Amino acid sequence: MKTISINRELKHHDFEKDQNGVCRASQxxxxxxxxxxxxxxxxxxxxxxxxxxxxxxxxxxxxxxxxxxxxxxxxxxxxxxxxxxxxxxxxxxxxxxxxxxxxxxxxxxxxxxxxxxxxxxxxxxxxxxxxxxxxxxxxxxxxxxxxxxxxxxxxxxxxxxxxxxxxxxxxxxxxxxxxxxxxxxxxxxxxxxxxxxxxxxxxxxxxxxxxxxxxxxxxxxxxxxxxxxxxxxxxxxxxxxxxxxxxxxxxxxxxSPSLGFCKGRKEIIIPRLETARLMIAWQLSPAKDQKMIMGADIATSLLAEGRRSRLVKHLRENLQLVECVDMDLTVLEQGSLVMLEALCKEDQLENVEQEISKVLKETISSPIREKEIQRSYCLVRNGMYFNLEAACHVANQAGSQSLWDRDHSLLDPLKHIPYWNSKTLQENILGILQPSQGFTLIARPSGNQI
Missing domain, CATH: 3.30.830.10 (Metalloenzyme, LuxS/M16 peptidase-like)
Known part of the structure; x- marks a missing residue:
C-alpha cells in the first residue's frame, strides 16, 4: 500500500522462501x-x-x-x-x-x-x-x-x-x-x-x-x-x-464535495512516451475502513504481485503480451484508489485489454483457490513487516495513522486478514475491480494515430 506524495513509489517486495517454495516474513x-x-x-x-x-x-x-x-x-x-x-x-x-x-x-x-x-x-x-x-x-x-x-x-x-x-x-x-x-x-x-x-x-x-x-x-x-x-x-x-x-x-x-468518481474510458497521445500503456483505476473505501483496505491489498497481491499472480502469469509469463503489469493500492482519507498499469507494444493494446478483462472476470466467475489466497496473505503480512524495519518507517506509519485518529498498533490491520476468503473477496472487492466499474485510460506514443 502507499499514499501519493510528490514522489510516487511503486510497491515492490523481495521475499524469502522456505524449502517448499512458500514465502515467509523477514525477521x-x-x-x-x-x-x-x-x-x-x-x-x-x-x-x-x-x-x-x-x-x-x-x-x-x-x-x-x-x-x-x-x-x-x-x-x-x-x-x-x-x-x-x-x-x-x-x-x-x-x-x-x-x-x-x-x-x-x-x-x-x-x-x-x-x-x-x-x-x-x-x-x-x-x-x-x-x-x-x-x-x-x-x-x-x-x-x-x-x-x-x-x-x-x-x-x-x-x-x-x-x-x-x-x-x-x-x-x-x-x-x-x-x-x-x-x-x-x-x-x-x-x-x-x-x-x-x-x-x-x-x-x-x-x-x-x-x-x-x-x-x-x-x-x-x-x-x-x-x-x-x-x-x-x-x-x-x-x-x-x-x-x-x-x-x-x-x-x-x-x-469537500464527494469524490464523484467517474467511470469511463479515454485514449490519449503523449509525446515521447516510450511504451504504450493501458491503465485502469477504481475507487475503494477511505483509509479509515481498515478491513476494506486490507481486502484490497490482498486482492491486488492475488492479481499482480509476483510471477504467480494471475495477471503477471497470464499476460507476461504465458502470453508474453506485456513488458510488465502492476497493480497499486493508494490509500487516501476520502477514498482510496486501485490502479492497474500494463506496458506493451502499441499494436498489442487491444489484445492486452481483452486478456485483462478476461482475467478479472474469471476472479468472480469461479472460487479462488485456497493456495492463491494463502500466498496473498503472506505477501501482505511480509509487506507490512518490511515497512516497519527502520525507525523512520515506524515513525512514518505511526504519525500518519495517529494524525487521522487511528490510534492502534501498527500491526493491528493484520487482524482483518482471516475475514478475507474466496467469497468475501469476490463479493466486496473483486466485483468492483472489473473494467466496467473503473476508468480506463489508453496512452499511446506520439506519431501514431488512434
Whole structure:
C-alpha cells in the first residue's frame, strides 16, 4: 500500500522462501513497544505518538500536519507544496539552509513530503541529539519567516519543478488518469499545483494558510527509536504546545464535495512516451475502513504481485503480451484508489485489454483457490513487516495513522486478514475491480494515430 506524495513509489517486495517454495516474513526486529504505540495529547490537542525501539542508537522525529493539497481553496493550487519548500528558507531563529547544516552537524538527516491529505517533516538523528533536533524541527516548521525575497526566488524553483514533472511522459499519463477519475476534486489535480495560481500567490496568503492549518488539533508528532528521557516534559513547554488549538475559521476542505468518481474510458497521445500503456483505476473505501483496505491489498497481491499472480502469469509469463503489469493500492482519507498499469507494444493494446478483462472476470466467475489466497496473505503480512524495519518507517506509519485518529498498533490491520476468503473477496472487492466499474485510460506514443 502507499499514499501519493510528490514522489510516487511503486510497491515492490523481495521475499524469502522456505524449502517448499512458500514465502515467509523477514525477521524484522520489531519489538512489542514499536508496534504497540504510546499515545497522548498536549492541552491544545496536538497528538504525540511514541514507538520505543530500545536496541537502536537512532531517534526519528516526524511532524505531521493536516495541510495537504486537498485543503487548498480555488486559486491556491500548489500552495501546500510551496509552503513545504518555504519552511526550509528560514524561521524565527534559523536562517535559510541553517536547519540542514545543524542537523547534519548532529550526524543526522532530514526530509519532507507533501501529499493530498497531509504534509510531514522528519529528522533522523543519533539519540543523544534528539532533544536538540526536536527544538530545531519545531522551530523550522512552526515559525517560518516566509519573507518576500525568498518567496519570489523559491517560487521559480517550484515552477521549474512543475515544468520538469510535465516533461515526464509517465507522469503525464498518471496525472491524466487522476484528472479523469476525479475531475471536480482536489485529488484529481497535481499536488505541485498550477503555474497560474502560483504566480498570483503572495507571502501573506501563505502565512494565512500556515496559521489556519498548522494548529494544535491538526498536528501530530511521531517519535520512534530510542526515546529520550524527559521528552514529555520538553514537549509540554515546546512550540508545539504553544500552537493555538484551532484556527478561528473552520476548515472544511477535507470534507469537500464527494469524490464523484467517474467511470469511463479515454485514449490519449503523449509525446515521447516510450511504451504504450493501458491503465485502469477504481475507487475503494477511505483509509479509515481498515478491513476494506486490507481486502484490497490482498486482492491486488492475488492479481499482480509476483510471477504467480494471475495477471503477471497470464499476460507476461504465458502470453508474453506485456513488458510488465502492476497493480497499486493508494490509500487516501476520502477514498482510496486501485490502479492497474500494463506496458506493451502499441499494436498489442487491444489484445492486452481483452486478456485483462478476461482475467478479472474469471476472479468472480469461479472460487479462488485456497493456495492463491494463502500466498496473498503472506505477501501482505511480509509487506507490512518490511515497512516497519527502520525507525523512520515506524515513525512514518505511526504519525500518519495517529494524525487521522487511528490510534492502534501498527500491526493491528493484520487482524482483518482471516475475514478475507474466496467469497468475501469476490463479493466486496473483486466485483468492483472489473473494467466496467473503473476508468480506463489508453496512452499511446506520439506519431501514431488512434
Amino acid at each position: 524484522a526486529k520489531l519489538t512489542e513497544d514499536s508496534t504497540r504505540l504510546i499515545h497522548w495529547s498536549l492541552k491544545n490537542g496536538a497528538k504525540i505518538v511514541m514507538a520505543s525501539i530500545p536496541d537502536t542508537p537512532l531517534t526519528c522525529l516526524d511532524l505531521w500536519c493536516r495541510a495537504g493539497s486537498a485543503f487548498e481553496n480555488p486559486g491556491e493550487e500548489g500552495l501546500a507544496h510551496f509552503l513545504e519548500h518555504m519552511v526550509f528558507k528560514g524561521s524565527s531563529s534559523l536562517e535559510a539552509g541553517e536547519f540542514d547544516l545543524q542537523i547534519e552537524a548532529l550526524g543526522g538527516s532530514s526530509n519532507a513530503a507533501t501529499g493530498f491529505d497531509d504534509v510531514h517533516f522528519y529528522v533522523l538523528v543519533p539519540s543523544k541529539s534528539a532533544l536538540q533536533a526536536l527544538e530545531l524541527l519545531l522551530n523550522l516548521v512552526l515559525t517560518p519567516k516566509i519573507d518576500q525575497e525568498a518567496f519570489c526566488l523559491e517560487r521559480e524553483v517550484v515552477l521549474e519543478e512543475i515544468a520538469q514533472y510535465k516533461d515526464q511522459p509517465d507522469e503525464q499519463a498518471f496525472q491524466k488518469l487522476l484528472e479523469s477519475c476525479w475531475p471536480q476534486h482536489p485529488y484529481g489535480r497535481s499536488i505541485l499545483g498550477k503555474e497560474a495560481s502560483l504566480q498570483r500567490l503572495n507571502p501573506a496568503q501563505m502565512r494565512a494558510f500556515h496559521r489556519q492549518h498548522y494548529t494544535g488539533e491538526n498536528c501530530c508528532l511521531a517519535i520512534s527509536g530510542s526515546i529520550p528521557k524527559g521528552i514529555d516534559h520538553v514537549l509540554k513547554k515546546s512550540l508545539l504546545a504553544k500552537l493555538p488549538k484551532k484556527a478561528t475559521e473552520r476548515n472544511n476542505a477535507i470534507q
